[in-house]
Amino acid sequence: MSGDQEINITIDNFPEGEKSFVEIPFTVGGDIERIEVAYHFPFGGGGSVIDLGVAQHGRMRGWSGAERGFITLEEDRATPGYDCGPLAGAWHAVLGIVKIGPACKVDVKIRLIRKRERWLVGELHSHSEHSDGGVTVLDAIHRARAGGLDFLAITDHNTISQNIIRPDDPGMLVIPAMELTSFWGHTNFLGLARPVEDWRCRSPSDVVDRMAEARANGATIVINHPFQNSAGGKWQSGFEPHFDALEIWNGLWTPMNAQALAFWQELLVAGRQIPVTGGSDFHLKNRRRHGHPSNRLRVSGHSIADILAAVRAGRNVVSFSPHDLTALPVGIGHPDFGSRVPSGSPIAVRFDGLSQGDEIRLVDENGYKDTVKPDEGGFTVELPFSGRFLRFEVWHGNEARLFTNPFYAE
Template sequence: MTVHRGRWSLEDRLERGLRELPFDVPPGTASLTVQLSFEGGVIDLGCHGPSGFRGWSGGARRAYTVAADWATPGYLPGEIEPGTWHVWLGLHRIPPGGVPYEVTVTTSASGAPRPDAPQPPPRPGRPPRRDLPAPAGTRWLAGDLHSHTLHSDGTLTVHELACLAASRGLDFLAVTDHNTVSHHPELPAAAAHAGVTLLPGQEVTTDLGHANVFGDTGWVDFRRPSADWAAFAAARGGVMSINHPLSGDCAWRRPLSEADRPPFVEIWHSSWWDRRWGAPLAWTDLWLPGGAVPLGGSDFHDPAQHKTLGEPTTWVLAEAEDGDGVLAGLAAGRTSVSAAPDAPVLLRVEDDLIAVGADGTVLVRPDGRRAAVRGDLVRTPADGPGMHRLETYENEVIALCG
């Protein structure tokens, strides 16, 4: 057994926010359990082994187990290598008086009992799919690009989340747990069971900003500079987006040069509760002079929250209806965002804009020109690159497209 105890101070947090507490694992170890106790503040929790990352649960848990054949959600099962391991502690909120803490690590040669896996819910019924105008050989797919499970700070299993996505009429869902990829192995079975495409993702999470990385890229090291996140994702066929850039203390404040900035921005997030508020639009216009690719995400965690899966809905024009097709459509910037799967939508199809179900709204072009939309299916030429949007007569944004 290894025990670390002490008191973290505000100065400790300001000096270095992520602390690594070492412990030795002897040969023949079959499992290890870490328990964290503290009073006041918020301390995040993670794990690093001799060969690299083994898990992260942030502030959602105060204990975890890692074994050869199973691990606490958020952590990676596998061989328990002998050598020096580290408990990661993220000093997320440390008040002026400090936070007393204790970390206890227990290793076992006989393993740890595996908890019973919950049974998946019944396969849900789903609403009829919406048939939107698209070029031959393509289809607009409805999805949500930001969601969480109990592998981080969500409350649903991967299977439960997948079934909820199908019941909402979504074609795809990006599962983006914080700073971990432990949920990725569960995605194929849950997707097949629910009848929905689950896109591997992770929300790279720090005190100064969050970013989603979509695709089966492997774990992104959140300790590295943001430019490294983007380069890592691109090198492995993934896509990185800046998340909720104006969302409270999760707003994007990380340094990132213009040359390294990804064009993908989660401009429409559930925190944009009053869409007459123009700051997200202004921020996005300043992010990249050539224009950003608008994305949307509910940031769904828990059915008891105010957030609803698929609100907003991100539409992706895809050539294939699987994860590769969704990812390729995203990478190409073929996106549109609407308030919900059945809400008015503005689509960019080749050189035209098509407004569907938007009679009586206002089309706003990148240069600010406005025109009334009259009719339930209206086609008009686009004005080259740049973000177009639909608004109500009260200037509330109801649809976006790049």
């Protein structure tokens, strides 16, 4: 892949004079994740006043006047005053010519940053005061940022009002979401501000219908805490309807999570290649913390759509906390978690942040294949791939610490 694109241009001719506009065209391809525009002009004693904005397909996407010398736009976040949205297409940097001072010239730099692979860590299941979470949306975002997260889904129960609030926070991607909360189980609809027209379910078949509606609209669907010990929290709507992932770790490690882990293994053995997730299920009253457990995703870009694509592909490591313990495939041309691997291909997974007494368990269709007890905080497991699938767990005694999604046989 070629590098980022950069356009440098100097404007020193203003044919329409003051109170006019100058437009600088550029084209953004589908492989771009961020637009950066910077400009400089003589000010102060020079007397020039030049405003800045951008337009896409002839429509203004933002305006900052002469307040900012540098602005950025991404699909899901942008400098305040600019609209998020798709980037591909025909663009113009727009200069508003307010006042032309002596020897006025404007230096404009446009950079188009290409998508790249990166690891992002975040929260896929949490709540705010828009249902029963007990904190404002902005407080939830602050808590997630303070915990070192890159993204946050606020999955309030059967409501979407939390999705209307747009945070002016360039350091956090906030995923629009809703937790469908029925008498027959809970499921997250991720990625849409309004996934369904009416959430009410009067039977398990209604739950299935709402899932199909949300999926048709483009939502990513995660079945939550399938073995929760409550009449409505336990999943009772079947596992045949399409869903994108299964939440096997909800909050603290408990018997209901152990049941979900065992059930996931059964699904894998039966040939169901179901990705898994974790979620704190934060409510202020349950004293949980965002990102405990966390989802560490290998993402191809920097948008909400990229994050959810990684969830669906199983490029996810579920860990007890965001940064203390990590696992990632290593080596030249290494396959990602969730990918298909030819038999005999080398697999190498690097674990960092291990504690004394942690053990790494290798799991395939026959159960536990091997157990490794490292003596150091960093350790790499290497072996040739064999069998139908291979995944990794980290435990400290009976305490779960980390789960990877599997590698699958080609």
